[in-house]
Amino acid sequence: MRLEDIELRRQDESFLNGLGAQRIPDPTTAGDFTRRFEPEDIVDLMDAVNEARQRCGNNSRGLLTQSGH
Numbered sequence: 001m002r003l004e005d006i007e008l009r010r011q012d013e014s015f016l017n018g019l020g021a022q023r024i025p026d027p028t029t030a031g032d033f034t035r036r037f038e039p040e041d042i043v044d045l046m047d048a049v050n051e052a053r054q055r056c057g058n059n060s061r062g063l064l065t066q067s068g069h
């Protein structure tokens with residue numbers, strides 16, 4: 001999802017229900033938050049998501065992959 005799409009998704013009840021969220025941050029807040037990440041933080045996040053998927057019984061390739069790995 002691009003930051004530009006967030007405003008549309010904030011009003012999409014089905015999307016929010018799918019996330020299990022009542023609301024999501026506005027694009028400015030989300031952009032400020034994501035700009036604080038360093039490359040190592042992104043790799044850690046990808047690893048955590050992939051580990052969680054494996055624990056849930058999904059043996060397919062990781063949801064997020066790092067190029068070169």
